Amino acid sequence: MRLQNVLMIMLITLFVSCGGGEKKDTSNNKKPAKKAAVKKTVTKTVATKKVKEEGIVDLNNKGIGPIKSVELTETIDKAMADKGAKVFKSKCSACHRTNRKFIGPNPTGILKRRSPEWVMNMILNPDEMVKNDPIAKELLMKFNGSPMANQNLSKEEARQVLEFFRTL
Amino acid sequence: MRTSFKFLILILSTSFLFVSCGNKGNNSNKSALNSSKAEKVYVAPGEHDSHYAFISGGYSGNLTVYGLPSGRMFKEIPVFSQFPTTGYGYSEETKPMLNTSFGQIPWDDSHHPDISQTNGVLDGRWIFINGNNTPRIARISLTTFETEEIIEVPNSAGNHSSSFITENTEYVVAGTRFSVPVPQVDVPINEYKGNFKGALSFIKVDKETGRMGIKFQILMPGFNYDLSHPGRDKSHGWFFFTTYNTEEASTLLEVNASQNDKDFIAAINWKKIEEYVDNGGGTKMPTNYAHNVYDEHTHTATSTMVKEVLTVNPADIPGAIYFLPTPKSPHGCDVDPTGEYIIGNGKLSADLTIHSFSKMLEAIENKKFDGEAYGIPILNYEDVLAGSVKSGGLGPLHTEFDGLGNAYTTFFISSEVVKWKIGTWEVIDRKPTYYSVGHLTIPGGNSRKPFGKYMFAMNKITKDRYLPTGPELEHSAQLYDISGDKMELLLDFPTHGEPHYAAAIPADIIKNNSKKFYRLDENKHPYAITSPADAKVVREGKDVHIYMSMIRSHFTPDNIEGVKVGDKVYFHITNHEQDFDVPHGFAMIGANNSELLIMPGQTKTLTWYPKKVGVWPFYCTDFCSALHQEMQGYIRVSPKNSDIKLSWSLDGE
Ligand SMILES: [Cu+2]
Numbered sequence: 060m061r062l063q064n065v066l067m068i069m070l071i072t073l074f075v076s077c078g079g080g081e082k083k084d085t086s087n088n089k090k091p092a093k094k095a096a097v098k099k100t101v102t103k104t105v106a107t108k109k110v111k112e113e114g115i116v117d118l119n120n121k122g123i124g125p126i127k128s129v130e131l132t133e134t135i136d137k138a139m140a141d142k143g144a145k146v147f148k149s150k151c152s153a154c155h156r157t158n159r160k161f162i163g164p165n166p167t168g169i170l171k172r173r174s175p176e177w178v179m180n181m182i183l184n185p186d187e188m189v190k191n192d193p194i195a196k197e198l199l200m201k202f203n204g205s206p207m208a209n210q211n212l213s214k215e216e217a218r219q220v221l222e223f224f225r226t227l
Numbered sequence: 228m229r230t231s232f233k234f235l236i237l238i239l240s241t242s243f244l245f246v247s248c249g250n251k252g253n254n255s256n257k258s259a260l261n262s263s264k265a266e267k268v269y270v271a272p273g274e275h276d277s278h279y280a281f282i283s284g285g286y287s288g289n290l291t292v293y294g295l296p297s298g299r300m301f302k303e304i305p306v307f308s309q310f311p312t313t314g315y316g317y318s319e320e321t322k323p324m325l326n327t328s329f330g331q332i333p334w335d336d337s338h339h340p341d342i343s344q345t346n347g348v349l350d351g352r353w354i355f356i357n358g359n360n361t362p363r364i365a366r367i368s369l370t371t372f373e374t375e376e377i378i379e380v381p382n383s384a385g386n387h388s389s390s391f392i393t394e395n396t397e398y399v400v401a402g403t404r405f406s407v408p409v410p411q412v413d414v415p416i417n418e419y420k421g422n423f424k425g426a427l428s429f430i431k432v433d434k435e436t437g438r439m440g441i442k443f444q445i446l447m448p449g450f451n452y453d454l455s456h457p458g459r460d461k462s463h464g465w466f467f468f469t470t471y472n473t474e475e476a477s478t479l480l481e482v483n484a485s486q487n488d489k490d491f492i493a494a495i496n497w498k499k500i501e502e503y504v505d506n507g508g509g510t511k512m513p514t515n516y517a518h519n520v521y522d523e524h525t526h527t528a529t530s531t532m533v534k535e536v537l538t539v540n541p542a543d544i545p546g547a548i549y550f551l552p553t554p555k556s557p558h559g560c561d562v563d564p565t566g567e568y569i570i571g572n573g574k575l576s577a578d579l580t581i582h583s584f585s586k587m588l589e590a591i592e593n594k595k596f597d598g599e600a601y602g603i604p605i606l607n608y609e610d611v612l613a614g615s616v617k618s619g620g621l622g623p624l625h626t627e628f629d630g631l632g633n634a635y636t637t638f639f640i641s642s643e644v645v646k647w648k649i650g651t652w653e654v655i656d657r658k659p660t661y662y663s664v665g666h667l668t669i670p671g672g673n674s675r676k677p678f679g680k681y682m683f684a685m686n687k688i689t690k691d692r693y694l695p696t697g698p699e700l701e702h703s704a705q706l707y708d709i710s711g712d713k714m715e716l717l718l719d720f721p722t723h724g725e726p727h728y729a730a731a732i733p734a735d736i737i738k739n740n741s742k743k744f745y746r747l748d749e750n751k752h753p754y755a756i757t758s759p760a761d762a763k764v765v766r767e768g769k770d771v772h773i774y775m776s777m778i779r780s781h782f783t784p785d786n787i788e789g790v791k792v793g794d795k796v797y798f799h800i801t802n803h804e805q806d807f808d809v810p811h812g813f814a815m816i817g818a819n820n821s822e823l824l825i826m827p828g829q830t831k832t833l834t835w836y837p838k839k840v841g842v843w844p845f846y847c848t849d850f851c852s853a854l855h856q857e858m859q860g861y862i863r864v865s866p867k868n869s870d871i872k873l874s875w876s877l878d879g880e
Contacts, residue, residue: 204853
């Protein structure tokens, strides 16, 4: 646990120094503060897991991969989201929880942080993403080198998962 | 520092070597020659070999997969033997594969692999191989490279003239090398003559699924049926078997089975026998043999005991079987791609005997017989002879063909391969092998359409060809370029176990159909969990079933409590990866069987008997990611009478 704390502080430092210049979003400033608060409680309880892990925000980066543009409908397509929930449960839930940071990031609110294209490319093309995409590279480090597994979802399934993420 | 110093020395010494070589003008010719050979077998990093070679592991009981021309070994496929590397034969799913009428047999002696065919051309769907010791035939899928089916062969012993297939994969044959009483009975051994039988089994293969079933068994006279080959093209519908010990001796066969100047090649019109059987012919005989089938979707094998076999007495089907006299204890039996020539290699002879299929039919039509043996007509040697190759070698064993009118025969005693021309029977070339060569293989070389280019010889003795490794060395194969008039030795490479025979095929026919992972949504294993949310531990009396999932780099669950000494614990583990080449391993301290290696999307089960109180770790054996070392978990084992509740968790959830 102690080692993790140290690591986290280091990562946050990295985050601040990297992110500061690029991002315009004012909400950015809140994050370090929030995380600092997390760290204090980390040694004591499991409760910290519930705290939102917002991470990097960049809605312009579309990522690298087969998805060039995604059209999101005004309202959420319930049927598609339900299918996505099933795919998520079977292929993704080993590493992702919708209520907390787990082996990998929490997808809740992901579309406030990433473009839909980035999300789908990360699902469909993780090997290349962690090699060449700046956000994916940073996430790989942040999550202790634990790679995003390529679960060989079809484009359709990845789109369903994205729709499911919109409901979170 | 030390490393860089060594490196410096290496560079210096290499450059000295280089300089000194360059100075000797005389050597340049030789090295140029060597380098062109090296180029012919060089497969650059990241590039693929042009051919697959499937080499039998002989007494390892397995099949190994090599690339040609590189000679690199890619995989060992467990077939008849337990294989700790993957848990084959140890896992609950694969234990039934090794079931026989003698119980579980964890080993065999695998001999002759043969790839399935359509219209006499290799189609790359399955490969068959025989277990020689406890007679069995296995079918291996060439999409998953896993053993999918094993059928035991009753009334058989020393399943050697096997597992060769007809040109539309209608049948795979299993001919017995040793004749035995049929059915088995307690008799004096010296009453062998006339009482023992040689069973030749014709196993039907389903066109779509590849499923095997013994259709009929011919109960032949008590000779030894050594090797066999199906007819091709014009002789399709016939099968040929070499025999030795037509003397029917039962002791000191080394001498007593070499009395006759000629033994026989048995020519069997299987289409005629099939027709006879389809019309209700044959006799059902009670027996007991295992038929084991592995289901790709449940990842589980089942073993069924079959209680009956249909036998055929040759005397009941006149006109279906003939004997072709062949000198001198023939071993190999090979049919050329046109189906006209049947080559019998008399292993005590220097010459090869070539029979003509059309002359054989003519002699049969004219009823020109030279007596009979147990009611089976013997044809005149001269009437069926097409010619013989006067080779001057010693101990001819096996012949294959390049599709260009040439044949290649191995000579065991004189350790060489002889190339000769079909029709003129003249020797074109001969090259030494190192040493004591058995079979040789040309890709497609025993089919209607050989692919030529390469030939490799498989040797029984390796002696001084490689660095010594104690008294024993692995056997060796030697690759020759046969694209020119003369054979050219390109490469030596070691093989695992005895390389008894091999089948080879252009890579393109197989590699595009090769499965890369098992789809999780097609996993029908009864103990699979397709979501980690379904992970659970269930107690049924003393049996504890753990439903576990794995993905880089953790198990779900990874903490299990409430297991007691005296329980029987089943780990049912599903690999949730859906990516090529990401297996995970599972090893449990003190398990009395093996580890498991579980392919992406697959489920396997390991049993473990907790014997000692404590907290015991398990871990992943396959280096799966940067966090592989962290892929571990614990099981707490409590005393027999403990009342600790069964519980499990991952990260407190
Ligand atoms: Cu692993």
